[in-house]
Amino acid sequence: MGMLIKNGRIVDPGNMDCISDILIENGKIKDIAPGIPETAAEKVIDASGKIIVPGLIDMHVHFREPGQEYKETIESGCQAAARGGFTAVCTMPNTDPVNDNAQVTKFILEKAKQANGVKVYPVAAISRGLEGKTLCEYGELKQAGAIALSDDGRPVISSQLMRRALEYANGFGLPIISHCEDIDLAGNGAMNEGETATRMGLPGIPNAVESIMVIRDIALSELTGIPVHIAHVSTAESVHAIRDAKKRGIPVTAETAPHYFTLTEKAVENYNTNAKMNPPLRTEQDRQAVRNGLADGTIDVIATDHAPHHVLEKEVEFDKAANGIVGLETSLPLGLKLVEEGVLTMAGLIEKMSINPARILGLERGIKVGNAADITVIDPDAVWTVNKDEFLSVSRNTPFHGWEVRGKAVLMIVDGSSHEC
Amino acid sequence: MYFSKKDILDMESLSVEEISLILDTADRMKEISQRPVKKVPTLRGQTIVLFFYEPSTRTRTSFDIAAKRLSADSISISASGSSIVKGETLIDTARNLEAMNADIIVMRHSSSGAPHLLAPLVRSSIINAGDGTHAHPSQALLDMMTVREKKGGLKGLRVAIIGDIAHSRVARSNITGFKKMGADIIAAGPPTMMPKGIESLGTEVTHNIDHAVDGADVIMMLRIQKERQKNYTLSTEREYARFYGLNKKRLENAKKDVLIMHPGPINRGIEISHDLADGSHSVILDQVTNGVAVRMALLYLVVGGGKNGDAD
Numbered sequence: 001m002g003m004l005i006k007n008g009r010i011v012d013p014g015n016m017d018c019i020s021d022i023l024i025e026n027g028k029i030k031d032i033a034p035g036i037p038e039t040a041a042e043k044v045i046d047a048s049g050k051i052i053v054p055g056l057i058d059m060h061v062h063f064r065e066p067g068q069e070y071k072e073t074i075e076s077g078c079q080a081a082a083r084g085g086f087t088a089v090c091t092m093p094n095t096d097p098v099n100d101n102a103q104v105t106k107f108i109l110e111k112a113k114q115a116n117g118v119k120v121y122p123v124a125a126i127s128r129g130l131e132g133k134t135l136c137e138y139g140e141l142k143q144a145g146a147i148a149l150s151d152d153g154r155p156v157i158s159s160q161l162m163r164r165a166l167e168y169a170n171g172f173g174l175p176i177i178s179h180c181e182d183i184d185l186a187g188n189g190a191m192n193e194g195e196t197a198t199r200m201g202l203p204g205i206p207n208a209v210e211s212i213m214v215i216r217d218i219a220l221s222e223l224t225g226i227p228v229h230i231a232h233v234s235t236a237e238s239v240h241a242i243r244d245a246k247k248r249g250i251p252v253t254a255e256t257a258p259h260y261f262t263l264t265e266k267a268v269e270n271y272n273t274n275a276k277m278n279p280p281l282r283t284e285q286d287r288q289a290v291r292n293g294l295a296d297g298t299i300d301v302i303a304t305d306h307a308p309h310h311v312l313e314k315e316v317e318f319d320k321a322a323n324g325i326v327g328l329e330t331s332l333p334l335g336l337k338l339v340e341e342g343v344l345t346m347a348g349l350i351e352k353m354s355i356n357p358a359r360i361l362g363l364e365r366g367i368k369v370g371n372a373a374d375i376t377v378i379d380p381d382a383v384w385t386v387n388k389d390e391f392l393s394v395s396r397n398t399p400f401h402g403w404e405v406r407g408k409a410v411l412m413i414v415d416g417s418s419h420e421c
Numbered sequence: 422m423y424f425s426k427k428d429i430l431d432m433e434s435l436s437v438e439e440i441s442l443i444l445d446t447a448d449r450m451k452e453i454s455q456r457p458v459k460k461v462p463t464l465r466g467q468t469i470v471l472f473f474y475e476p477s478t479r480t481r482t483s484f485d486i487a488a489k490r491l492s493a494d495s496i497s498i499s500a501s502g503s504s505i506v507k508g509e510t511l512i513d514t515a516r517n518l519e520a521m522n523a524d525i526i527v528m529r530h531s532s533s534g535a536p537h538l539l540a541p542l543v544r545s546s547i548i549n550a551g552d553g554t555h556a557h558p559s560q561a562l563l564d565m566m567t568v569r570e571k572k573g574g575l576k577g578l579r580v581a582i583i584g585d586i587a588h589s590r591v592a593r594s595n596i597t598g599f600k601k602m603g604a605d606i607i608a609a610g611p612p613t614m615m616p617k618g619i620e621s622l623g624t625e626v627t628h629n630i631d632h633a634v635d636g637a638d639v640i641m642m643l644r645i646q647k648e649r650q651k652n653y654t655l656s657t658e659r660e661y662a663r664f665y666g667l668n669k670k671r672l673e674n675a676k677k678d679v680l681i682m683h684p685g686p687i688n689r690g691i692e693i694s695h696d697l698a699d700g701s702h703s704v705i706l707d708q709v710t711n712g713v714a715v716r717m718a719l720l721y722l723v724v725g726g727g728k729n730g731d732a733d
Contacts, residue, residue: 074449130430194618195619195621196618197616197617197618198593198619198622199433199622200555201552201553201555201556202533202554204535315510316510316512316538317514318538320532
């Protein structure tokens with residue numbers, strides 16, 4: 001006897017959008033049909049007025065374990081993920097030590113087992129020590145449980161190494177996620193280059209810092225025919241380049257983060273370090289371009305780039321402050337705002353937050369009979385105020401504190417086990 | 422009017438009235454420095470910490486003299502001699518200074534926005550003595566005082582600011598301040614030294630120094646920092662001097678009574694020729710003199726001296 005979810009609106013992009021019941025047994029979806037009798041399950045959940053979607057996946061998070069557990073642990077990160085409605089996360093490898101070998105990958109998976117059931121998929125490093133000099137042992141990493149490769153936090157500067165990484169990883173079926181940044185052009189930049197940076201007297205980071213590398217990676221994908229996934233797209237130029245590449249049939253995919261379609265560089269005025277990130281918040285024109293890219297499918301995925309930092313690394317001089325914000329607990333309502341504003345349909349949003357990341361990572365997803373019961377239940381009408389002090393993440397670095405938002409995950413189910421959000 | 426600001430952080434946050442009050446107060450303060458006994462008891466018992474995270478003998482000395490002329494107790498702290506080298510955060514250092522009952526913290530810092538970080542967190546008044554490439558309000562005010570003294574006012578003057586605008590807090594504060602007081606500003610320098618969107622502060626921009634000098638009432642030359650060469654902002658000092666340096670021939674198109682200014686220290690022969698630095702148009706040493714007066718005014722006003730209107 002399992003769990004029955006009744007009368008919810010099931011939104012599974014490309015599959016169904018209807019009000020129906022779902023019966024879950026032994027961690028899998030047993031039946032989907034209207035009017036399943038309540039006697040079929042021992043636990044019945046009334047989901048009237050709620051939206052039931054395939055479990056959300058955040059394919060870009062930083063859980064700081066091993067090495068910086070004072071910012072986040074795998075356990076606290078998983079709690080934050082569950083609170084935000086995510087049933088799965090991909091952890092980036094820039095831990096200490098770096099996840100560039102099977103032992104670290106196994107350690108992360110072991111820690112994840114002790115957490116709350118949120119599925120953790122470790123992303124391992126492209127290059128040893130993230131140094132951009134030698135390839136890691138992708139075969140062993142894959143066997144240990146790595147799901148993808150990235151030097152996130154740092155660009156792969158050598159085009160030769162990047163080409164070989166794409167080729168070698170492809171042999172093991174591991175996708176590459178690219179952090180696109182020309183660090184020489186970025187110099188000591190601390191925020192977006194432009195009028196605001198000039199007024200604040202802060203060194204700027206021009207858009208081309210990102211798009212130069214996006215264009216290079218597209219060229220390498222074109223050369224090798226191997227897919228490349230571009231992380232945290234923030235500029236109009238990157239969106240244009242990816243759109244053009246897709247039109248030409250190059251297997252490039254891309255993600256952006258909620259802050260890039262929600263905020264602009266204005267958020268850092270008054271030297272607000274809780275809005276300092278890399279890539280930096282850009283202009284309104286870039287924000288619109290990112291939204292258009294989401295709307296027309298140029299950008300496939302919404303991922304948070306969840307980057308917890310201790311208050312001590314944020315309550316400092318702006319140029320010395322750490323980059324990044326936490327995002328797991330605010331991502332869904334900011335995404336739902338796109339639905340409210342007509343940028344995406346509900347199905348379009350779920351595609352970006354579940355179906356497409358699963359496709360890129362080679363995971364099975366979808367509300368289908370026989371599939372694992374990984375499900376997120378959303379209350380689209382819940383109005384609430386973001387309060388950083390109530391976050392389950394260890395860290396509090398968010399520019400969204402005090403924002404009134406609409407929509408919230410109320411229940412998430414992983415392999416049939418349910419957790420209230 | 423009363424001066425009600427606790428802190429002096431930048432020129433943006435000062436109103437026209439406040440700027441005028443500071444300049445008027447500085448005029449009166451200047452007279453104190455001309456007396457045989459250059460000291461008044463106005464700030465007796467006040468503790469002023471000169472917290473210089475970045476080296477600057479000139480500005481620190483100017484504030485120090487200003488504090489002493491008003492009988493305040495001043496103490497200098499530099500980054501190299503402070504707990505900052507032991508890893509203490511800026512906020513902790515400032516809170517410690519406050520705990521010792523510092524009334525005013527005059528601070529110089531290499532990070533833009535550093536005084537803005539501290540101002541809301543401490544009760545002491547914060548006076549920004551230069552933060553990163555953001556602001557240097559006391560320099561802008563002393564420049565304004567000098568020009569006002571020589572020209573009788575600021576409205577309608579054509580002010581050319583020439584050099585490395587991108588890395589200059591002096592340029593930003595002067596553009597904002599002079600513009601606020603009704604002057605027309607033109608910024609000039611090679612494109613590598615011109616930050617994106619500087620026009621938004623209300624300045625015209627040119628890469629042709631002759632155009633900038635043409636009809637100027639005031640020419641402010643900025644210091645070229647030789648270490649910038651590694652950022653590729655200039656080719657050689659020789660070429661810089663030739664195309665962007667101020668010399669006698671270039672000056673011919675300026676107004677006959679043009680003022681030449683420089684925040685110092687000067688690279689003679691690079692941004693400004695030797696003869697012009699010491700010539701009749703130069704007011705560079707007047708700037709230094711007025712610096713003390715402006716800083717006396719700022720110290721006096723932030724501790725509430727403006728309320729009784731009695732400077733001496």
